[in-house]
Amino acid sequence: MRRTVPLVITFIAGTFMIVSFFFHEGSIPHKLAGRVKDWGIIIAAFAVVLGTGNIIRVSLHKARRGEDRAYKIVLLVCLFTTMGLGLVLGVDPRIHKSWLIGTWREGHYNPFDWIYNQVQLPLGATMFSLLVFYITSAAYRAFRVRSLEAGILLGTAVLVLLGQIPFMSYASVGDVSMDSIMYWIMKVPNVAAKRAILIGAAMGIVSMSLKIILGIERSYLGGD
């Protein structure tokens, strides 16, 4: 029973979604499929509560046990401060009204937005910019010539890198300019390999979906 009910629901929902694809836009199955997708969004919204509960529980346990206490305290303080400001002062940047203190000053960020724009966004941008250093160290390892394949990779990478430099469009090998070599590498062998992987992955998706819909793949449900 514990496995049969989810399998039946999966089969009905999955089959319905596939069949609805073959109906015209605006038809009843098409509209119903849209409704089912909306249900998914609503369920996901409830899951945020579960996720937040998990963060609080895990952080409290760890802080109590003394594991990474400082980090956990910072996390909990930030979580409750942001959540509290959002609940008390509202989150709408245009109206700035809240049920507790009335109208917030027009034309200013409310504190919730301020935290998002001045703290979270720059921190995210900082993490993203770290990629520069990681790309350099990963490229160094990838381009070490230890085999014929690595040598070809290095040669191709050098050509592509050179082709990206603006003044290299004036440099040429015989009659062929450097940027057209780069363009050919990116548009022909690169796209061919990408498409091969994409086509394989797309068929993998269809196969995986069918296995789940038909209940052939059921390991995610656990044992009986």
Added chain:
Amino acid sequence: MPSIAVDSLSPVTIWGYPLAKAVMGVLMATFFAFILYYTLKARKGREVYVRPIAGLAAMNEAVGRATEMGRPILYVPGIADVSDIQTIAAIVILGEVAKIAASYDTRTIVPTRDPLVYPIAEETVKNAYTDAGRPDAFRRDDVRFLSDDQFAFTAGTTGIMLREKPATNLFMGAFWAESLILAETGFLAGAIQIAGTANVSQLPFFVAACDYTLIGEELYAASAYLSKDPQLLGSLKGSDLAKVLFGVLILLGVACANLPYLNRLLDRVFGLPAYELLFRFN
């Protein structure tokens, strides 16, 4: 002879129905038929050979290494939400990996980015530990929701790598810009790393920074490979044979678009040359 409607602006239709959808339906039905046929065949006990996939063959060894070192394994099921099939594939693989980890009495840490993935991952790991006969070894705190912000999640996960020092990192599912940050941090922390994704643009980063990488469709084959379930292996064979058929169709399409004789033939049948038929298919 079907009535095929062709005008200059609208998509090609057959009896008033979009030809693209009709062809897709036929191809999908063929694909399904292949998978079902070989699944039923495998159910009757016929053995199926699956080529060795290095990344999956190393999974046992990777978990074993963590056990020997007395450290946990870290499993990241991508950062997409649960409606992404890559996340579902990652959850299925998580079940198999957690079973291996449970049988070795090793912790499995699973950070999640999507709040809906978190309870599913928790249930999957819990079930795996129960199936392996070690329900007591399952620690609820090891499956964690970190943040739904991409880089906050990345910071949290790299923090786990540096503080809890997992000996094995597994990255399975959909990844974007954070892929290299995660993989490089794991590399610097000295962990053995296996990644798998169908996001083509992230594959080079994983190949450069991980010990093994599952490329595209291998991610979807992983569950069958790890579980050795005859039905799943049969379905794998069915989908592979369907791929061969589609490969032939693709070659035929290329030939039709490029060979003048075939092009003229299509022009006579459909009233459109092949390249235009292909362009107006969608």
